[in-house]
Amino acid sequence: MTIHSARHRRPFCSTSPVRYGRISMLALALSGAVGMLATGTATAQSTTAGIYGSAPASAGATVTVQSDNGFTRTAPVDASGRYAIGNLPVGTYTVTLQREGQAAETRKNIALRVGAGTDVSFGSSDASSDTATLGTITVTGNNISPVDVSATASRTVITAEQLQRLPLARSGEAIALLSPGAVQGSGYFGNAISFGGAGVTENAYYLNGYLSSNPLTNIGGVTLPYGAIDQQETYTGGYSARYGRSAGGVLSQIGKRGTNEWHFGGQMLWRPKSLSSDYKNVFYPDTPLPSSDYSYSKPELPGTLYRSRKGDKAWNTVFSAYVGGPLIEDRLFVFVAAEQERNDGVSTASRDASVIGRDTYRRDKPKVYAKVDWNINDSNILEFTGVKNNYRESGAYSDFSYPGVITQSASGAFADTVKVDDRYYIGKYTSYITDALTFSATYGKSQQSDYRNNPSLAPYLYNANREDPAITGGGEIHNNQTSTQSRDGENRTHGLRLDLEYVLGSHTLASGVDNMYFNANNEGALTTGPGYTWTYDKLDPNVPISDTLGVGPAGGNGYYVYRGVFKTATSMSVRQKAYFLEDKWQINDRLLMILGVRNDKFTNFNDAGKVYVESGDQWAPRLGISWDAFGDSSLKVYGNVGRYYLALPNSVAIRGASPSTYTSEYFTYTGIDAQGNPTGLTPIPVHPRAGVSCSGNVVSSNRECGQQPDVASVAANNLKSMYQDEFMVGFDKTLGSDWVTGAKFTYRNLGTTIDDVCDSDKMRTKLTAIGVDPSTVDVPGCVIFNPGETNSFSLANLDGSGRTALSMSSADWGFDKKAKRKYLALDLFLQHPFDGTWEGRIDYTVSRNFGNTEGQVKSDIGQADVSKTQDWDAAALMWYSGGYLANDRRHQIKLYGSYQIAPEWLIAGNIRVLSGTPKSCLGYVSINGISEKSAAGDPVGYGSKYHTCNGQPSRPGDAGRLPWTKIVDLGLTYRPEFADKKLAFTLQGFNIFNERKPLQVDSTWEDNHYTLSNTYGMGVNFTQPRYAVLSVSYDY
Known part of the structure; x- marks a missing residue:
């Protein structure tokens, strides 16, 4: 599905064990x-x-x-x-x-x-x-073996004690990035993470055992206040049959709880503006034109300033406190933690923004965590958890100008007002029925509200720098609208998990139920201001603006404008049910086998409560083996093989199974008013075409005209859920009593994926081939299918006489390749567990992540339409699409640790050295002598979205790679003896060498036929500049 541009300010947004003594x-x-x-x-x-x-x-x-x-x-x-x-x-x-x-x-x-x-x-x-x-x-003190022969999965556990020592950004994602194979995803998706080559939507988040992933898109999730984290367990593969809902990784946080001693404490952190560095200025690339056939959209821009970042800094303060202890000794306990974070900063808009000015913003993030534990007796336990996270954002613009750009004052423009609230309530009951039989039940529910809107009533203006200079006098007419979309949605979840475990001789038998329900109301987006945007552009006056959409030439001097409407707010729900069986069989004293099977069933409903996707039974076998080679826990050889199914999140119903509007209407104009609205409009003639025409001159590339879709034709009848197969083998080995080393090989293969295809002409061709008149059948603009597979569809007959069955193979759509994603990695590590003086760990990962399908999103253009990306919309978009995928980082080196240099002083560090991700080049079709101005130059009407540039195929990675990044974070902590080491003063420096490298670049090569984009190859997301954090804490 074609991408809709929008500004998103807040996208949803191995152990280090203690040294052990000598044991025989x-x-x-x-x-x-x-x-x-x-x-x-x-x-x-x-x-x-x-x-x-x-x-x-x-x-x-x-x-x-x-x-x-x-x-x-x-x-x-x-x-x-x-x-x-x-x-x-x-x-x-x-x-x-x-x-x-x-x-x-x-x-x-x-x-x-x-x-x-x-x-x-x-x-x-x-x-x-x-x-x-x-x-x-x-x-005696702690006594943990550095090699856990009872584990077959790949995971990293970071404790509260380590969080106190290590210099880490205060987020679950920053903790997860310590794990081998975990990399930062595209900057378009905030701080989302890719694990093992998977997409950023393929992860799962848990709070005290309850799912806390983003309930709408599954991008990111809710985490605890930093000071309330007892342990964070990050899985990177090898999960047993008891677990599902992830083909990437898992962030599972365990919150602190009260004990028989009262404890309390607090912390204040300050990130001063004076110790923060500026971002680097961003300049338009100054790349020579490939040939005389091409020109730049704005020939005067190459090498000039695109975005000033001088003075763009951020500063913040965090106040946190906690208290925990017994309400009734040995029986009833409470722990409460609260955190208040305030972020302030300045951000300067680019010279092509709708409002050119400086946004002075404020973001508040209060969080509260509470837990009650009731030991009813030694056989029965009750736990209750409550979590509340809020987010508030606002901002106001002041004037700023770029040389040579004539624009209006930004005074009176405002950033979006954002209000996001998350609430989680979790209860768990555990019963130790006998020494061999244990039962547990976990029930939780959550509520999330997401409001964001801009107070301006003016329309958003795209490409004001392409307004007709004969009208503007060479300047640009702007208004005070800074945002394209508003929303006011609500999501609710509830879930029940039941576990029964029985130890029978050398077998530990387990079975359980794992059900989740998701409901969304009024989710999606509306266009800000009057409900539409204006996009200004220029093209050869004699060339059709879009052959595919039937839009004719602009004529005159080639300047034109189009009115865009985007409206997708709707309601939807998802039901995910699962049950599992597992046998942990201790074959002998050294060999453990974990054999399990999980059955997941997914059902998606649209706004009318009708089912549009239902998976049926999906059996996923899992096998894990651990071999204690010498019987002394000094060498563990382990392996895993399993299949992992992934559900479609709620957001798939948006622009798919529910009504949506995404239309364009093209005009020439003779004037522009003070708010940037074109005047003197004359409609550009449109040739009506089936599948793209709505009414009058209004067109939609995917026929999103606001109509209620036929739910029975939204998705294939035989749709298979996305799944991935994984194989893992490795070893962990002690080196003496102080060191542990190991290696692990991982292979992941995407078996089936889900996306949408929007080539309705191919369906009409197939209907004709089987003797059905396409004009008698309601052919949808887009349908959900399995790329590379043969899918069956049921289409409504327009005369109401019934339905027509249609089978579409991959060849029928014109595809010559199946969906492919493979990940191969070798992880090596060396670790010195904390022994009271120092700890350290170094990981090196070499990997390859390649294919033609990233997953459910498209990182190189920032498309977050989950399982509805522009990939697979039509065969032409997949020509030359095979290559290295967006999350491929060939080399990763991670090093972290701490050292008690004196009784009162501790130093710590966290170093990450990573090779760059592949770059893409997306242009018009120009291979084999095809003219970009011909219909074949834009065969599906998507513009510069094809894997060809300058007459050559351009596979992902052919355009090169981004530079290596080398980030060094350091910390120094002082705990004075006079305060019994309960008082701590800490200085932490992040990115101390101030490396400011691009993490994402613009992949769109052209703005129009033979017209190069001035921003192609320019950085759009960067590493965060150097900053420092001062803190003081007291823990009693």
Whole structure:
């Protein structure tokens, strides 16, 4: 589907374990098997962990674990000297070995990592790590093996303690970027992330086990206040059958909870303006013309200033506080955290903006998190979570001028007023029915409102720099409208998850239900101002403006204007149901196999409540294997293979299954009024064509004329859900007692994808071929299909006599390739876990991400119409589309760590060195001697959207790559002894070498036939300039 340009200010928007002591080879070998069964529900939305280990076998020996909020569980030591306790709430535990009812040994301060098993073994003479002997009781510090032989997935867990040490931007995405294979997505989509070559819409977010992804588009999600994060688990592959809704990665955050001790604290952060650097000025590229056939839209612009960024800075303050503790000791606990962030800044508009001025803006982001834990007894637990995130934005313009540009005052222009509210309520019940049987139920609901509008009543003006100079006197007439779209939508979700787990000998059997429901009301967009925009342009007066749309030549001096209307606000819903079965089979002391299957069912409804996509059963097998090679957790070899299905998000109904309007009406003009409205309009003749004409002179490339679509013909009857197959194999190896290294190979292959195709002429051709008169059938402008597959459609007969069945193969559409996306990667790492003095980890990833389909969005032009991109709209758009995809970064080096240089001083760093992403060039069709001015030069009426430039094919990546980026962040923390180290002063510097490189460039080569865009190849998104953050915190 063709893209609609819009300004989006706020798009929805391995562990580092503690060093462990020496444990005998025999103890580790005996504990390995039972340990793999102790992790409980170690899935991407897990909120629990497990403890396992070995102890000298004796009659009646037991192991008791007690959390820091008094929760207690006991398990027997079996005849082989092993024990395991799973499904434990994340926290800090005391583990006690008991013989004959008396405590024999105790391990304290055992901090669990979510989704992982922690080895706590007894009977060894470990004299390290805070060990003291009190009679027969041994007290020791944390004891976590650096190689987790119970895990087969690829994940990174970052704890609250690490967040205090490391210099990171305060977001879940910044934490996730520490993971190997995770890269920043296109700047068009805010801070969204691509994992393992997948698109930015293919991830899942979780808060305390409940889905918090953007309920409309699945781009991004809601995260906790930074100070409320206990742990963030980031999955990059290998999820078990218990998990779905992602083909990319997972950001799962576990919030803090109250304990038997009251704790409170606060923090103030300040990012001063004086310690922030400016963005670099942006200049029009000064690229020589490829031949005399071409000219620039504005020949005077190459090499001149496009956007001044001098003085464009941002500064902010953050205030946060928390308190947590017992309401009833050992039984009822509360934790509350609040955060108030205020961002201020200045942003200068470019010289081709609708309003040329400087926007002084303010953005407020208050967040609140609350959690209540009720230990009803040692067999039953209730948890309640509430999260509220708000976002407010506003701004006002002041005057700014560019040399040689004559324009009006920007005073009186305003940025959009934005109000976004997110609320989540989550409840979880866990019952330890017996030592072998555990049941849990999680229910949650959310509500999101998204309001944004511009107070101006004037129409938005595109291309004011192409107004007829004979009318303007060489200047530009603007108004005070700065935005194209308004919205006032609401989204609601609710979901229920049930898990049942039973330990039967060497098998841990699990089954469950995982259901989510999404409802959207009034979502989509309306055109700001009077409900339409004006776009000014110029073309050869004797050449048709668009043969495809039937729009004739402008005549005269070639200047023309068109009125655009875009209206897509509608309602819709999605139902996602799933159930799974899983067997974690400990084949022997060293080999674990996790075998599972998941069945996902997706149903999408339009504004009338009618089904337009229904998937049916989708069986996804998953297999994971972990081999403890030496039986001592020093070498783990693991592998995964699985299939992952992805649902269509709610937004697909917008411009698809519900009414939408996206029209153009073309005119010549004789004047322009003070608000930029053309006057003296004369309609340009339009030749009516089936599939593009609405009424009169109004045309729509996809026949979006505001009509209610025929829901039965919106999508293929045999539509298959998007899915991806994944294979992963790797190893983790200890190097002595202080280091861990490893390698992992990943292969991902896109099996099926979903997009829309908008070539109704091909459907008419096929109807004619099977003996049906196309004029008797309602042929839709666009339909949802599986690219490269043969799909069946049901089209309504116009006389009301029934429907006509139509089968369309890939060849019928004119495609000669199937959808393709492949990702291959080799990850290498070396890690030194934190030992009380220092920690460090370095990752190197070499990868290839190639094919002809990025996924559900199109990053090189910033198209966020999920599963309705311009790709696959027609065969001509896919010519020469195979190449390196938008998220392909061939090389990634990541290094982070911290060092306690003195008892009161700590330094930390985070370094990222990444190769650049591929560039694209999209022009008119000019291969094989085709003239751009001919009908064949723009065969589907999309303009400069084809993979050909300057008479040559231009595959993704043929235009080169963006430069490498090298970002270094450093931090220094001072914790004075006089305050018992509860008080901290921190200085953090981000991008300290002030590297300001483009992360995205303009890919559109031409504005019109043989008319080069002045902005092609120019940077549109950049790395953030250097800035510093000062903070003071107190934690009691």
